Amino acid sequence: MTVPDLRTARLRLRGLEPTDTEAIVRVFADPDTSRFLAADLSDPDQCRASVERRLAYTGPDGTGHWVVERDGVVIGLAHLRPSAELSGDLVEIGYFLDPAHGGQGLATEAAAALLRHAFTALGLPAVWALVHESNVASRKLVRRLGFTDVGGGEHYGGPHRVLVALPTALGQWHHVELWVPDLARAEESFGWLLTELGWQEHQRRRDGVSWKLGVGYLVVQQSPALTGATHDRRAPGLNHLALHAGPPERVDQLADAALAHGWRPLFADRYPHTGGPDHHAAYLENADGFEIELVAESPRVTRPG
Template sequence: MNLPVLRTSRLIVRGLERSDTDAVLRVFADPAQSRYFAADFSDPVQCRAMIERRLGYRGPANLGHWAIERDGTVIGLAHLRPSDAMPPGTAELGYFLDPAHGGQGLATEAAAALLRHGFATAGLPAIWALIHESNVASLKLAQRLGFRDVGVEEHYGAPHRVHVALPAVHGHLHHVELWVPDVPRAEATFGWLLTQLGWREYQRWPDGVSWRLGSGYVVAERSPALTAERHDRLRPGLNHLALHVETTQQVDEVAEAAREHGWRPLFADRYPHAGGPDHYAAYLENDDRFEVELVALRHGVTRQG
């Protein structure tokens, strides 16, 4: 399992390997470890089947199943991976620690490392934790990590508290300001495109306009300090804006419609993989030579025709 190694002050959290099987069997040897599960993983047969399922996982990059290691010994198991029970594009966090190592904050330490990884590296918009409503220790752990309890649902054959964690705002992009030669032309191109992707007009003044999505916004302004009438993306400075699009089909649809709104395709001979075989995107340029890149979040929907 090709996953990044996460290091904390006391732990190494690394991709699960087949050689970890005996250690995971020890983690679940106490029947009390399975009291909140539908299966009894103290049974070696059921536990080995669970390990095989995890080893066989094939999903998005940077997500999957990890072993929790301390001083060279595997003391737990964790996962951060998509869940059918949760919205597409998000992930579910789970963690299991050998009871012999409990009460030291190690589960919190490992889970916090996975949260940071999920937001900072995997770019997840939300991470979920489904916790059996009787599992008081895990409920308290989720609270310490900043998860929000959003209710109770039936999962894994029993009522579970549904918790969600969202990325912190600290350090994230606040806004991008584009100095444009002509604000109406920017509205006709950027305004149309951003609106198609869910942005809404935010502010307007005599020399500019902005559009907002979430906590960030994009400004198009003709500043009185402007020193040129044409943007050159090949000079030092802004080369292009890259924006998420939910599916590959939507990339196709928006890119095609953009032709009628002042955008022309770039790298058309290599569409949709001009950025590489695993990168589905459209590259567009308007008359003022500004470039945008529309990147598909999910590849589950393929191009039509």
């Protein structure tokens, strides 16, 4: 389990280490830092026990606990981890800042860095926050970061608001357009496969058709401006498209069924680990030389109890 370093204009977020224990005790020395928590972490013994529990974390790679540093000094603690309060595999954000460093936007800066990591590096579909009803400052902070209040309940021993942040479309792909020599042939292979993966037909015109999933869409078009009749995936340009395809058994099913829909297998002698021993995927090529990689989900990591 690795926790990456995250940098902002003023802060460094790095993985929590045993040698940080006394610095964290100082962060929580002011009772205000933990007044919305079930435990009083201004008590050094309770704080040290909390740090030990955080150090024992064994959750999914890329999640865990960070110390927040400014100019080499530990001024806070933050986490991004599967929620122990919300059901399902929901990832929750948390942040604590030494009150001596409050009022400068540093908690917002640290939390924003964790959100970027969650959506860009980890590809999470959502990040959740549980904020005590009386914690007005934190409720304002999460709203500044784009969280939406979706309800409330008893969590961590008190009344909390439940809030969620979703990825924005900024920086995500809008569409990909493939020029093909034969529209009907491309539609047979791409249309079948994309539909099997949950895409829906988006737009259709005389010389092209597109399928959409989420914010982006894929176009295949037989353009009158096409200057060639073949696609060479080994030449400069597009090599292949790679798509998430569910658990390994679903990838196996699609790889078999694809043979009846204009696809042929690539690297069949190394299937399903062509990309390495920990990468389960099917590589397919259609009649026009376009390659698709169907990538299986990695095994789930059991979240800590």
